Amino acid sequence: MELRHKNLLGIEDLSPEEISLILETASSMKEVSSRDIKKVPTLRGKTVINLFFEPSTRTRTSFEIAGKRLSADVINISSSSSSVVKGETLEDTGKNLQAMNPDLIVVRHPSPGAPHILARTLNASIINAGDGAHEHPTQALLDAYTIQEKKGKLQGLTVTIVGDITHSRVARSNIFLLKKMGAIVRVSGPRTMVPPFIESLGVTYVPELREAIRDTDVIMMLRIQLERQNQSFFPSIREYARCFGLSLPMLEHARKDVVIMHPGPVNRGVELSPEVLNAPYTIILDQVANGVAVRMALMYLLIGR
Amino acid sequence: MGKVMATRKVIMDRDDIDRTLNRIAHELWERNRGAEQFVFIGIRRRGVTIAHRLSKKLREFERVSIPVGALDITLYRDDLSEIASQPVLKKTEIPWPLNGKKVYLCDDVVYTGRTVRAALDSIHDLGRPEAIRLIVLIDRGHRELPIEPNYTGKYIATTKQELIEVMLEEDDGIDQVVLVQGL
Numbered sequence: 001m002e003l004r005h006k007n008l009l010g011i012e013d014l015s016p017e018e019i020s021l022i023l024e025t026a027s028s029m030k031e032v033s034s035r036d037i038k039k040v041p042t043l044r045g046k047t048v049i050n051l052f053f054e055p056s057t058r059t060r061t062s063f064e065i066a067g068k069r070l071s072a073d074v075i076n077i078s079s080s081s082s083s084v085v086k087g088e089t090l091e092d093t094g095k096n097l098q099a100m101n102p103d104l105i106v107v108r109h110p111s112p113g114a115p116h117i118l119a120r121t122l123n124a125s126i127i128n129a130g131d132g133a134h135e136h137p138t139q140a141l142l143d144a145y146t147i148q149e150k151k152g153k154l155q156g157l158t159v160t161i162v163g164d165i166t167h168s169r170v171a172r173s174n175i176f177l178l179k180k181m182g183a184i185v186r187v188s189g190p191r192t193m194v195p196p197f198i199e200s201l202g203v204t205y206v207p208e209l210r211e212a213i214r215d216t217d218v219i220m221m222l223r224i225q226l227e228r229q230n231q232s233f234f235p236s237i238r239e240y241a242r243c244f245g246l247s248l249p250m251l252e253h254a255r256k257d258v259v260i261m262h263p264g265p266v267n268r269g270v271e272l273s274p275e276v277l278n279a280p281y282t283i284i285l286d287q288v289a290n291g292v293a294v295r296m297a298l299m300y301l302l303i304g305r
Numbered sequence: 306m307g308k309v310m311a312t313r314k315v316i317m318d319r320d321d322i323d324r325t326l327n328r329i330a331h332e333l334w335e336r337n338r339g340a341e342q343f344v345f346i347g348i349r350r351r352g353v354t355i356a357h358r359l360s361k362k363l364r365e366f367e368r369v370s371i372p373v374g375a376l377d378i379t380l381y382r383d384d385l386s387e388i389a390s391q392p393v394l395k396k397t398e399i400p401w402p403l404n405g406k407k408v409y410l411c412d413d414v415v416y417t418g419r420t421v422r423a424a425l426d427s428i429h430d431l432g433r434p435e436a437i438r439l440i441v442l443i444d445r446g447h448r449e450l451p452i453e454p455n456y457t458g459k460y461i462a463t464t465k466q467e468l469i470e471v472m473l474e475e476d477d478g479i480d481q482v483v484l485v486q487g488l
Contacts, residue, residue, distance in 0.1 A: 040381065041380070300380075
């Protein structure tokens with residue numbers, strides 16, 4: 001079994017077998033991160049460029065650490081300090097980077113499809129690290145890995161995704177992945193933040209949070225983009241937190257063995273109350289730890305030969 | 306691929322393999338009696354099986370319990386760009402420190418020596434053992450690196466066109482070593 005792709009642009013392009021291969025490879029990579037010497041020589045001489053047109057701490061650092069643990073040379077470019085501010089187009093930036101012969105470019109961009117444009121014009125492999133509201137495949141893969149680690153499987157589990165579904169690339173990639181792997185997906189959130197015809201993706205919309213989290217194995221909270229607040233998707237942050245935030249009383253409606261996830265960064269007290277955020281069933285930091293292993297797996301599978 | 310022409314000759318059967326491993330276990334114990342600090346590390350996948358069998362034999366013969374670790378050398382290979390299909394990565398499971406230990410590295414076949422080279426590099430990154438010794442069931446010659454086993458089950462003279470297939474009950478459902486000729 002091999003990953004017969006040059007790029008990872010979205011979960012939509014992957015088969016269930018390929019997803020399983022990535023998760024299995026990640027579990028071997030996780031062991032490398034637990035060693036005293038957290039480095040193997042696999043990608044010696046390969047060059048990885050992190051090209052980020054949006055702010056990021058977790059994802060960029062995670063890709064950087066993943067590359068370094070595999071002995072690749074990792075270069076970071078963020079839009080604020082690059083020629084983009086001088087007006088260079090994405091395609092020209094890509095071509096200039098290609099001229100320096102990198103093996104992999106990890107791209108985050110506010111416009112959906114930006115990584116696809118680079119993938120069409122460049123020889124290097126491309127990993128989509130988030131393109132607008134389209135996809136964030138590595139997040140979905142690390143979420144799946146974390147669920148599998150905690151629950152032992154994906155098939156047949158019920159996962160509830162809560163929050164701004166419309167603007168969330170994390171939600172979209174997770175829905176694709178979970179459906180492919182045989183999980184049952186519910187979504188919840190203000191009607192204004194759930195796209196019409198969401199059912200066409202094979203998920204159920206449950207407007208009331210307390211109903212949505214009943215008998216679910218996993219709750220995935222999405223970040224409310226406070227910067228969108230002026231667009232009036234809901235009356236106030238406080239009201240959102242009361243209706244769609246997870247607090248200890250709200251969790252009374254969930255199963256005892258539920259696990260709670262969040263792609264970060266968390267708005268403390270909005271999506272999750274501080275008590276819930278610090279509880280042992282909240283596995284946000286496991287997600288972060290597993291992100292490195294999943295990205296190492298993808299680098300090995302895409303450019304390891 | 307000329308499959309019609311290939312002939313398969315069984316060169317070791319179940320009893321042969323068992324007798325050989327018995328001999329290696331006895332020899333190893335004789336040379337190491339009293340040395341408490343030794344461990345087996347098998348190279349995935351059949352090297353791990355061989356390591357487990359040797360450990361079991363020592364438990365039966367000498368009532369000692371020698372730990373067994375598993376090493377996946379994929380991330381240390383020097384031929385990832387050359388081989389036809391990318392190997393599926395498996396876990397390395399060595400849950401104890403190697404510093405100061407004597408490591409008995411086990412594999413089914415030694416051929417070019419490149420697998421052993423990768424294993425040595427990998428172990429080197431995991432700790433600093435007092436010594437590393439190599440145990441193989443089959444030595445088929447054609448070394449490309451200065452690497453020699455310390456304990457050899459059987460030496461088989463082969464040509465580079467021939468193939469040695471080691472099959473072990475735990476992995477393949479049967480114990481036998483086959484020489485495939487005329488590929």
